[in-house]
Structure formats: structure tokens, C-alpha cells
Amino acid sequence: MAKGESVAGTDIPPGGFVQLLTPDGERIDSVTAADGTTYSVDFTDEEYRELYRDLVTVRRLDTEAVALQRQGELGIWASLLGQEAAQVGSGRALRPQDMAFPTYREHGVLYCRGIDPIMPFGLFRGVDQGGWDANEFKFNQYTIVIGSQTLHATGYAMGVTMDGKTGSADGEAVIAYFGDGATSQGEVNEAFVWSGVFNSPIVFFCQNNQYAISEPLERQTRVPLYQRAGGYGFPGIRVDGNDVLATFAVTRAALDNARNGQGPTLIEAYTYRMGAHTSSDDPTRYRISSEVESWKAKDPISRLRAFLSKQKIAKKDFFAEVDETANKKALDLRERVLAMPDPEPVTLFDHVYPNGSPELDAQRDAFTRYQASFEGSGH
Amino acid sequence: MITLGKALNHGLRRAMEDDPKVVIMGEDVGKLGGVFRITDALQKDFGENRVIDTPLAEAGIVGTAVGLAIRGFRPVCEIQFDGFVFPAYNQIVAQVAKMHYRSKGKLRLPITIRIPFGGGIGAVEHHSESPEAYFAHTAGLKVVTCSNPADAYTMIQQAIASDDPVIFFEPKRRYWEKGEVDLDAPLSGAFPLHSARVARPGSDATLLAYGPMVRVALDAASAAAEDGRELEVIDLRSLSPIDYPVLFESVRRTGRAVVVHEAPGNVGLGAEIAARITEECFYSLEAPVLRVTGYDIPYPAARVEEEYLPDLDRVLDAVDRSFGW
Numbered sequence A: 001m002a003k004g005e006s007v008a009g010t011d012i013p014p015g016g017f018v019q020l021l022t023p024d025g026e027r028i029d030s031v032t033a034a035d036g037t038t039y040s041v042d043f044t045d046e047e048y049r050e051l052y053r054d055l056v057t058v059r060r061l062d063t064e065a066v067a068l069q070r071q072g073e074l075g076i077w078a079s080l081l082g083q084e085a086a087q088v089g090s091g092r093a094l095r096p097q098d099m100a101f102p103t104y105r106e107h108g109v110l111y112c113r114g115i116d117p118i119m120p121f122g123l124f125r126g127v128d129q130g131g132w133d134a135n136e137f138k139f140n141q142y143t144i145v146i147g148s149q150t151l152h153a154t155g156y157a158m159g160v161t162m163d164g165k166t167g168s169a170d171g172e173a174v175i176a177y178f179g180d181g182a183t184s185q186g187e188v189n190e191a192f193v194w195s196g197v198f199n200s201p202i203v204f205f206c207q208n209n210q211y212a213i214s215e216p217l218e219r220q221t222r223v224p225l226y227q228r229a230g231g232y233g234f235p236g237i238r239v240d241g242n243d244v245l246a247t248f249a250v251t252r253a254a255l256d257n258a259r260n261g262q263g264p265t266l267i268e269a270y271t272y273r274m275g276a277h278t279s280s281d282d283p284t285r286y287r288i289s290s291e292v293e294s295w296k297a298k299d300p301i302s303r304l305r306a307f308l309s310k311q312k313i314a315k316k317d318f319f320a321e322v323d324e325t326a327n328k329k330a331l332d333l334r335e336r337v338l339a340m341p342d343p344e345p346v347t348l349f350d351h352v353y354p355n356g357s358p359e360l361d362a363q364r365d366a367f368t369r370y371q372a373s374f375e376g377s378g379h
Numbered sequence B: 001m002i003t004l005g006k007a008l009n010h011g012l013r014r015a016m017e018d019d020p021k022v023v024i025m026g027e028d029v030g031k032l033g034g035v036f037r038i039t040d041a042l043q044k045d046f047g048e049n050r051v052i053d054t055p056l057a058e059a060g061i062v063g064t065a066v067g068l069a070i071r072g073f074r075p076v077c078e079i080q081f082d083g084f085v086f087p088a089y090n091q092i093v094a095q096v097a098k099m100h101y102r103s104k105g106k107l108r109l110p111i112t113i114r115i116p117f118g119g120g121i122g123a124v125e126h127h128s129e130s131p132e133a134y135f136a137h138t139a140g141l142k143v144v145t146c147s148n149p150a151d152a153y154t155m156i157q158q159a160i161a162s163d164d165p166v167i168f169f170e171p172k173r174r175y176w177e178k179g180e181v182d183l184d185a186p187l188s189g190a191f192p193l194h195s196a197r198v199a200r201p202g203s204d205a206t207l208l209a210y211g212p213m214v215r216v217a218l219d220a221a222s223a224a225a226e227d228g229r230e231l232e233v234i235d236l237r238s239l240s241p242i243d244y245p246v247l248f249e250s251v252r253r254t255g256r257a258v259v260v261h262e263a264p265g266n267v268g269l270g271a272e273i274a275a276r277i278t279e280e281c282f283y284s285l286e287a288p289v290l291r292v293t294g295y296d297i298p299y300p301a302a303r304v305e306e307e308y309l310p311d312l313d314r315v316l317d318a319v320d321r322s323f324g325w
């Protein structure tokens, strides 16, 4: 499929993928896929440096979250470690008007949307269930039930078409994130069917991180995931998900196709989850350390850093400054997470129905009276 | 005089005229007008973008409605038959019902999910079920059902206009029953969607029914009147929330209550209603609250469905038991 095929030997999956930056930090100018599409990027030095900053920052924030979880400050955390390039590459390819539908792991995409990184912490700390305004940020709430959000994205994309916001270079596009495990869900397949049938302006962005909790890819599929798209009548493409340049190029092209009225694309970002599935998981039970080591060699950050150094786009002091700034952000985040208050108990009853419910109002009143009965009674 | 089915059709039409964001989606709702013709001619008049023939995928119908609602549309989903709502069950209970809560009120999902429900039409399996309790148990959803053309016309418009997600159960065996409907009545002057209705006043016992069983209860009350018993019939209309004040007022007055529904009795709405009445009206009761329901079996084959469905005799028998207490 891609010229990249010859680059790193056994590291490349059968069928190849689009790669613009090798694990050693060598830049591949452009890659022409089997369907004739040519992928490339044309970044200024400043843009390269900012991409690097994004990668480092989202990793550093994630590391802080893992630490907070270990210290008992978060109930659970789904780490993005290893998937930074897939998330930053695709996230930076989005335009302000595009709408994203994430799972529970897309902290990097969230960051790229310009959203305060504290937002998902309410969910993981257990003080709320998300609670941000999807429309304000053009980034839907996290979705825990695997695959459900792909249908929401599909419906939203139908709405974009109905609003007449496709068919031009500045139209709107929608991106739906999901994992390799999700591709087994009926709802994801329904989302593919619908989007194909309605030619909706949507990009399905699958981060194939090789595992669904403990189950390897082979438990979900016998064919490479990107090849499924053909059966639904739209293109599928695989990209090196640890290569932020390629991920950006492929996603931008797919989003542009969507906004131009050319319909959906399935992108399989071939990557690896370096940490545990969530903080509740023990990955040593189902994968061997040599596998993890082999993926470490493909790290998305070190390869971009190697490239920046070789090309003299950035020097030591830049890297140090990035680390330091990211560190500050992480410590600031930590403080704010620790300061997140528990909600008032009576808010339990809020927002069940937009206009309330007499039954629920009665329950809230009873609850309030019951709580008040303890006040001043020594409890 | 128009049928309940036609009243729904008029109600849908008016909702679409009133609000350009209302879209209807489902299997066969377009050219065919739905298998029961409830959406008859709507696609012809409003176009394929507003009356959408969808792929045959119930999770897709409801799941994409979520996205459309986030986008600012007001989707009305048709599930073809009661027994086929389960593929969409995940989207309804895990997404539709919870998204407003989860988003701390930032997202509203004004989605109406229409489901023709109940038996009595001689259908094959999966076409006659009463799954209302599954939905009434889920916070975040409103669950309603109509029993006559006038209510059908009003309630479908109210459901669509409501910012709550509404599961709208249509009593399919009453689709062809006729009644007076004022098609010009302004929605603003109508009863609130969650309100119960005294379908027939009476003083000796209260029959509580909804949807297809309201007709059965009314027939039972007529028959009882010949024996000198005046039964009050209450049409619940809303199953979540239930308009309890109306129920309590009636039962305190009559001292006797019988709940009637087609769904199996086990963990059904009748159990909930009986418990609530017992809690609130204990000292007014002359007898325990009784239930007349379907049996705790899968909906049976059509040739024996009359044995399953509560009928006039079973209702009257329960009334007798109440008086015999």
C-alpha cells in the first residue's frame, strides 16, 4: 500500500500503512496509497515544534493523571500513553467547526480542541459524569459504553448534511473515535452502514492499540480493520498511528473529503497502548515484555524529537523548555484536581429531566427533609 | 370522527408544520407511510430529509437520533413493533435517558420514540408485547400512552414538543377506533402530558388502566353499572411519571382499586401502583389493591391470546373479589 512498507521491515503490518516519519526520525516526503491518494505535510518549523509540544504536554498530563489515580485521587484512569501521535495528529487536523465524538481515552484530542484538560477529571474522580457542553466545545462527552458514540456521530453528521453544511471546502465534518475492540460491536457496524448509505460527512477514527482490555486484535477480526470499509462502500486507510505527521495528513485528507461532500472514511491508526487498559488492569497477564519493548522503539515522541534535532528545527533548550512548561501544567492540573469539591448531595436530583418531574420533586423534598433531620441532632 | 391512527398522523403533521426541526425516522415510514400508515403521506409533503426511511437497524435509528438531537433536531423515531425495540434498548436506556443528567443539563435530547405496542391483533410473536415497564423503570425517560383519538392527537404533539425524551406507546389494536378530535385545538390549552384522566366517574371502586386496556375497563364499568355498581375508570395516560394525586383522590373516595394492564404482572406497573396506593391511602382502603394483568409468560400464540389478555370478565371478577373482602 504505502512506500513506507520497506522502511522498518517486520515492524510494519502486512498491507503496510502510511508513514511520513520513521521510528528513527527520518522524514518520508510523501506517500502514495493504493488508491492513488498522496499524503504529505508541509509544516513550518514553528508548527513542527508546536506538534512536539502537544505530544509532550498530553503525555505529561496523562502521567500526572496516572499518579493521581495511584494516590487514590481518581477512581480510575484510562491512559493514552503510546497513543499521543494518533490523538494529536488527528486532533490537530480538525478545524474549529468540526465535531468530535470520543470514547473515554481521547484526552489528547480534547487537549487539541483547546479544552481545559481538567474537564474529564470530574468523571474519573467521581464528582460528576462529564458535564461539559458538547456543542460549546465541539467535543462530545466521553462515552463508556463501547461503540455507542459512533452512532451519535453518524446522526450528527446526517444533521450537518441536512443543515447544508457540506459540499464546500469550509464545510463541517465529524470525527468518531473508537478502539479495535469496538469494531466488533453491532452499533459500530450500524454506524458504518448508515454513514455509507447517507454519504455522511464523517471520519471513523479507529485507534487500533492492539488490545481490548486483554483480548488481542485477533479476537476481534480476521481481516485488517481498515479493509472493512470497502464492504460499506467507503474508503479505508491504515496509518502509522505512532507517526504524528502521517496521522495528521491522513485525517486532514479524510476530513476534507467529508466536508467536501465525498462521504465517510475509515482510518485505522495502527498503534499500541503502552500502559494498562485502565488503572484497574494488569497487562502482564496477557502480553509479554518483549512486545512492549518493540513498541517502545517506535515511540511517537522520541521519533519527532530525533527529526527536530537532526533537522536543527529545535535544540536542547527548546526541549527543556517544553518539558518544564508541561511540568508546570501538570502540577497546576494536580492542584486543581485535588481542589475539585464533591457535589452537594441534593444535586443528585438535578438534571434528570429538563423541566423536572413531580415525582422526582417529591423525592428531592423527602431527601432534603431527611438530611435536615440529622442537623443539630449530634450526627 | 377519525381513527386513533389518523389522529396520530394529523398530530405528526402538525408538529412538523410547527417546527422545521422535527424529523421522522424509521423503517418504512416514507413511501409506505409505516406498516400501520401512521406516517402516511408525510414524506410526500415534507420531503425525504424530514421523513427518513432508515436502514433496518434499531440501534441506528435511536443512536443517530441522539446525534441529530445534539445537532438541534427534534427526531421522532418509529420502532416498527414493540418486540423490535430491544436492539435499540442500549441506546435508549444508556444514552437517551442519561445524557441530560450526565451533561449536567447542557444537552437536551428532545427525542420521541413511537412504539406500537400490545396484543389483540392476531400477530406472530414479537408483535404483541407490552415492554413499558422496562422504560418506566429508567430515570430520564418519560413514558406515555394514549387510549383514544383525541388524546392521541394532543399527546403526540406534546411528546414531540417536550424537551424530555419520550417513549410514546401506541395501542396498536386501537389504531382503528374512532372518536371526535378537534384538529384546530391549540396545544397550549391542553392538559399537561403527565396528567391522568377520569375516563368515567364512579363512586364504588376505581379501575386503573392505560392504553389498550382503557376500553376494556370502560366496558367493564358499563357492565357493572347494570348490576348497580358505579366504577370509576382512570386512564393513566402517563406511565412515567404517574399522576398519583388523581389516583389517590379517586381511591380515597371509592376505597377500592383494581389495576389492569396487558403486560405480565410480575414486577409490572400494577405492582408499583398497588404499592403506592397502599402507602398513601391505607386507611381509606376497604380491600387490597388488586391486579388484572397478562400472565408471566412470553406473549402467547395468536390463537390463544384471548386467554392471555385481560378482558371484561376478568376485570369484573377482580371487582367482585374486591367487594368480597
Ligand SMILES: Cc1ncc(C[n+]2csc(CCOP(=O)(O)OP(=O)(O)O)c2C)c(N)n1
Pocket: A105, A144, A145, A146, A178, A179, A180, A181, A182, A183, A207, A209, A211, A212, A213, A273, A277
Ligand atoms: C458495551 C461494553 N462492553 C464492555 C465494556 C467494558 N470495556 C471497557 S473498555 C473495553 C475494551 C475496549 O477496547 P477497544 O475498543 O479496543 O478500546 P481501547 O480501550 O483499547 O482503547 C471493554 C470490554 C464496555 N465499556 N462497553
